[in-house]
Amino acid sequence: MTQQDCLILGGRAFTSRFxxxxxxxxxxxxxxxxxxxxxxxxxxxxxxxxxxGQDNILDYIPKGVTLLPNTSGxxxxxxxxxxxxxxxxxxxxxxxxxxxxxxxxxxLPDNGETxxxxxxLAKEGFIVLPYMYPDLNAAxxxxxxxAAAIMPLGAPIGxxxxxxxxxxxxxxxDEIDLPIIIDAGIxxxxxxxxxxxxxxxxxMANTAIASAGDIPAMATxxxxxxxxxxxxxxxxxxxxxxxxxxxSSPLTGFLRD
Amino acid sequence: xxxxxxxxxxxxxxxxIPSTMLDEVLQARSAYHPEACTAAQVRQALQKTHLRPEDxxxxxxxxxxxxxxQMAHESQRVTRRQFGNSIxxxxxxxxxxxxxxxxxxxGFNSHxxxxxxxxxxxxxxxxxxxxxxxxxxxILLLTxxxxxxxxxxxxxxxxQIARRHFKVVGLEVYPMNVEGYAHLHECGADYxxxxxxxxxxxxxxxxxxxxxxxxxxxxxxxxxxxxxGGMRGVGFAALLGLDDFxxxxxxxxxxxxxxxxxxxxxxxxxxxPRLRPIINNDKINAKDVHEAQLLQCILAYRLFLPFAxxxxxxxEEARFRDNAIKLGASKISAGVSVGIGGxxxxxxxxxxxxxADTRSVQEIYAAILGQGLQPVMSDxxxx
Numbered sequence: 001m002t003q004q005d006c007l008i009l010g011g012r013a014f015t016s017r018f019x020x021x022x023x024x025x026x027x028x029x030x031x032x033x034x035x036x037x038x039x040x041x042x043x044x045x046x047x048x049x050x051x052x053g054q055d056n057i058l059d060y061i062p063k064g065v066t067l068l069p070n071t072s073g074x075x076x077x078x079x080x081x082x083x084x085x086x087x088x089x090x091x092x093x094x095x096x097x098x099x100x101x102x103x104x105x106x107x108l109p110d111n112g113e114t115x116x117x118x119x120x121l122a123k124e125g126f127i128v129l130p131y132m133y134p135d136l137n138a139a140x141x142x143x144x145x146x147a148a149a150i151m152p153l154g155a156p157i158g159x160x161x162x163x164x165x166x167x168x169x170x171x172x173x174d175e176i177d178l179p180i181i182i183d184a185g186i187x188x189x190x191x192x193x194x195x196x197x198x199x200x201x202x203x204m205a206n207t208a209i210a211s212a213g214d215i216p217a218m219a220t221x222x223x224x225x226x227x228x229x230x231x232x233x234x235x236x237x238x239x240x241x242x243x244x245x246x247x248s249s250p251l252t253g254f255l256r257d
Numbered sequence: 258x259x260x261x262x263x264x265x266x267x268x269x270x271x272x273x274i275p276s277t278m279l280d281e282v283l284q285a286r287s288a289y290h291p292e293a294c295t296a297a298q299v300r301q302a303l304q305k306t307h308l309r310p311e312d313x314x315x316x317x318x319x320x321x322x323x324x325x326x327q328m329a330h331e332s333q334r335v336t337r338r339q340f341g342n343s344i345x346x347x348x349x350x351x352x353x354x355x356x357x358x359x360x361x362x363x364g365f366n367s368h369x370x371x372x373x374x375x376x377x378x379x380x381x382x383x384x385x386x387x388x389x390x391x392x393x394x395x396i397l398l399l400t401x402x403x404x405x406x407x408x409x410x411x412x413x414x415x416x417q418i419a420r421r422h423f424k425v426v427g428l429e430v431y432p433m434n435v436e437g438y439a440h441l442h443e444c445g446a447d448y449x450x451x452x453x454x455x456x457x458x459x460x461x462x463x464x465x466x467x468x469x470x471x472x473x474x475x476x477x478x479x480x481x482x483x484x485x486g487g488m489r490g491v492g493f494a495a496l497l498g499l500d501d502f503x504x505x506x507x508x509x510x511x512x513x514x515x516x517x518x519x520x521x522x523x524x525x526x527x528x529x530p531r532l533r534p535i536i537n538n539d540k541i542n543a544k545d546v547h548e549a550q551l552l553q554c555i556l557a558y559r560l561f562l563p564f565a566x567x568x569x570x571x572x573e574e575a576r577f578r579d580n581a582i583k584l585g586a587s588k589i590s591a592g593v594s595v596g597i598g599g600x601x602x603x604x605x606x607x608x609x610x611x612x613a614d615t616r617s618v619q620e621i622y623a624a625i626l627g628q629g630l631q632p633v634m635s636d637x638x639x640x
Contacts, residue, residue, distance in 0.1 A: 024341020047638040054392035079640040103521040210341045
């Protein structure tokens with residue numbers, strides 16, 4: 001029997017490689033979306049948690065799903081550390097996705113501050129997944145600082161534009177010995193599939209699902225695409241014939257002996 | 258009669274910060290001639306992902322009127338992409354209506370014989386408990402502009418009480434120096450909204466006859482001082498109907514745009530109030546700003562600033578508000594009383610203006626859900 005293909009994060013194994021977001025859509029659709037996505041990890045913003053209040057997002061997340069609270073709202077390493085600790089205190093577990101954003105227009109992550117927060121939180125025993133701009137040097141530093149995975153953006157968040165940063169993500173996949181999970185920008189199942197074919201370890205998607213006409217159906221489509229891309233990656237893609245047929249007179253035909 | 262003071266001159270104690278934003282906005286306002294915009298400019302603006310100020314001015318112009326339906330579609334798409342189907346819900350609490358300004362269109366103005374009142378700490382607590390019991394987690398605290406009757410310590414105390422009952426505390430009070438904002442931020446407030454009313458300094462001077470509010474530049478720079486004081490976000494508005502509403506809406510949007518460029522971490526928000534009748538003057542109205550023009554402003558704001566919160570006021574009727582949150586607004590007030598108190602006990606002071614949507618929190622909540630949207634009580638953490 002072949003060994004099961006798992007995504008390992010912080011020593012825990014997940015058979016699903018689809019991390020689902022929980023924002024931007026109706027609370028009563030979360031359960032169906034999780035089920036159709038086959039997701040075992042769901043992200044949620046700590047700021048959306050309304051403890052002891054009406055419509056607490058935590059009440060809508062099915063039991064048994066691992067929570068990945070994010071630190072959205074943080075503008076500095078210090079703020080994201082405080083938010084992460086708060087999340088742990090109220091029972092969201094040890095996983096944390098670091099989001100440090102100092103630009104309210106494009107919501108691009110700040111790699112410098114994210115690195116600082118990664119360092120602090122990893123030391124405190126968190127399983128740290130930094131959301132970052134795909135920069136090899138920053139990713140290496142985050143890995144060194146104790147990150148459990150690296151989450152580069154594919155395109156500006158919410159844009160549904162796909163793999164605008166493809167070349168740089170490929171470099172991270174090739175060079176970093178941690179799971180590379182594409183976060184932000186993935187708008188279509190085909191883009192998720194392509195990222196998985198490239199060797200990404202997982203896909204995090206929210207807007208693509210939330211803005212779909214039929215949310216549970218789109219969650220299904222993403223699950224299938226991610227599985228297909230993963231299978232293709234493991235199978236080993238055939239080479240692409242860049243310039244048509246191979247030359248009939250080989251350039252090295254002159255060699256003797 | 259004493260000659261009026263120069264509205265462009267600061268009073269002593271008013272902090273002056275180094276900034277050129279006022280000149281930039283006023284220059285752009287002067288250069289903007291709504292009637293000169295063309296349909297071609299509107300079409301071009303509607304094709305862009307990131308709009309420039311000149312695109313925004315075209316969308317606010319009369320030339321954009323025939324494109325209203327297309328703007329609505331585009332704005333709806335942009336809003337859903339940015340906010341998903343979330344609609345934030347909050348309520349204002351008026352703490353006091355004492356005022357030292359003489360603004361001729363406002364019910365709180367110091368010459369208007371209305372019932373004046375101020376809530377004490379016990380009353381604030383009781384009001385907030387009653388509001389929190391409706392499920393709301395965001396509150397906006399308002400006072401009339403009286404530094405004597407609603408001093409910094411009083412507002413700070415109200416913020417501290419609010420922090421115990423709510424996750425988000427916003428302020429709509431008189432402009433103050435950076436230090437004042439820093440104090441209120443420490444007391445738990447994170448958002449400051451200041452309406453400039455009109456961005457035409459001459460018109461401003463004829464509407465704001467006396468009091469500190471008469472000082473146009475001090476009010477203009479309130480948002481920048483609030484950010485320097487550590488606030489997370491700031492709100493802007495022109496009160497539509499006081500002057501050329503297209504030029505005023507353009508100025509308010511540009512003000513927000515320039516501030517976010519200068520302070521990229523700042524959250525910016527816009528409100529879209531129209532003039533309303535007040536006690537002792539039911540003739541006040543928004544003249545040429547009909548619903549179509551108001552909607553045009555909301556849609557233009559949304560397309561120009563996709564990331565900004567846009568609040569839709571209870572000055573508008575339920576029908577208009579329910580549609581506005583589908584098309585561009587991202588935030589709505591509910592269970593509103595614009596008198597002093599009125600949530601837990603009878604209001605003890607008179608209101609600032611007449612509201613048109615008197616629905617309770619539960620009713621607004623149900624109306625949002627009914628549109629397939631998700632009411633969001635909490636989308637914020639104070640750090």
